[in-house]
Amino acid sequence: MLAHDHLYKELLSPGKRIWFIGVGGISMSGLAELALARGQKVGGSDNHPNDLCAKLSSLGAEIAPCQEGENIRRFRPDAVVFSAAIPADNPELLAAREAGIPTLERADWLGLLNRDFSAVINVAGTNGKSTTVSMLSSICLDAGLDPTIHLGAALQRFGSTVHAGGSELMISEACEFNYSFLSFYSTIAAVLNLGHDHVDIFPEMHDVIDAFARFLARLQPGAQVVLPSFDPHMPELLRLWDEKAPGLRGKVEIFTFGYPDDRLLDKAPDLCCESLTYKAGLPQFELSFQGKPLGEFSLLIPGRFNVENAMAALLLAHLTGVDFAQGRCSLAAFEGAEGRFTVCGEYRKAVIVADYAHHPDSVKLTLEAAHALPHKRLYACFQPITYSRAKGLCEGYVDALKNEDPAILLEVYDSREKDHSFSSRCISEKINELGGKALFMQTPADLEAYLSDKLEAGDLVLLMGQDIRFVGDRLCGRTDHYAGRKSVAEEWSGQMPGEEK
Secondary structure, eight states, rough: OOTTGGGHHHSSSHHHHHHHHTTTHHHHHHHHHHHHHHHHHEEOOOOOOOOOHHHHHTOEEEEEEEEHHHHHHHHSSSEEOOTTTTTTOOHHHHHHHHOOOOOEEEEHHHHHHHHSSEEEEEESSSOHHHHHHHHHHHHHHHHOOOOOOEEEETTTTTEEEEEOOOOSSSEEEEGEEEEEEEGOOOOOEOHHHOOOOOOOOOOSSHHOOOHHHHHHHHHTTEEEEEETTTTTTTHHHHHHHHHSSTTTTGGGGGEEOOOTTOOTTTBOOOOOEEEEETTEEEEEEEEETEEEEEEEEEEESSOHHHHHHHHHHHHHHHHHHHHHHHHHHHHOOOEEEEESSEEEEEETTTEEEEOOSSSSSHHHHHHHHHHHSSOOEEEEOOOOEEEEEEHHTTHHHHHHHTTTTTTEEEEOOSSSSSOOOHOOOOOHHHHHTTTOEEEEEESSHHHHHHHHHOOOHHHOOEEEEEHHHHHHHEEEEEEEETSSSHHHHHTTOOOOOOOOO
């Protein structure tokens, strides 16, 4: 039980005054928006105000463009919520604690919010959380369930990272960074995959698996769990789960997804991808559930990894009572979450795609999806997120990018770490030492200038990372991430491999 559990009914009540430090963050802004929808008085601060801050202000939140103790004394909040990036000596945090005001880290606040719903689906995993939650949310909304949704990416359908629903169901991402997901409450939990990430928190792969085992150990008897049969780390996860919560695994229902040759818990996957082909570069696949054929499914977004995300979403929706036929219809129309293989537009008839891929596995898979689409030349542009990750996973990035021509490395993006001794230049140099063709660029402006000079009709630019994505916006003249945009299928309509041109 969290230290703040006894406060949740009180602090979540309408009329309570909640202040968010770092309110411009993707998750923090969403939580602030949900607080407004609950009838709470919301204020917040960010030293770098952005469009998310502007949106909150338009909804009635009081937004301060700097962080200072006077903000707390003026607003007089009932609680202060802060993100993991906020240092302990932050003046607003100090002012709140001096005044005896409850302070909660973002994960604790989200954990309190979980406890206000009778059914909560938390989706964890190294990669694919935002896309899977987006898929699941679309299926559930189409089925009329009206869940409350908390996402790490904007979904065009409701023009936000969150949706304040009217039912007893909540759907959320469960991030492992800083052990955040250990604050959450779940009636249904999913682990999509496991990879070595957040090396500043988890020095070794074992530490990652151990954290996810602790996440599952928090479940209560009667809960349901969704796991991938194909992930090689699942047996170790199950072993550590049993070690941390003896007997619990026998009191929950475990459902698996995967491919015919996969085995987990001595059985074939419950939801099984029987065949996978690509038509016009996009996946078409046949599924079965516990041996019963479900027919063919299709996606408008590329990549085998998105087939796996879709299987997880379908299985989770099934556990809420939504039939697979509804899931098929919803997925056939799903165009992706913002920043997940998003078509920004065109520059000189070259297509610009932005993606949040930041782990070596996701970089490699996203590149595979891009190569499957028609193009004259692919410009693979990557910006690592955080110096510790860039340094710790350097060899993985080299392996993912070494065959690209060109592989363009932008300097590391980091908003929370103090040690900047590593550089993306090291990744590019290692690629070139192996005979590759890598370039290093210091700033997004440098990359923008390079691309604006080089791009030709038919080229494809893949921008992977954090603020590197805004290079695509500037090249394409894209100003609104919530406005209508072309899907991958629309962008390449009539130009796909095997089709008449």
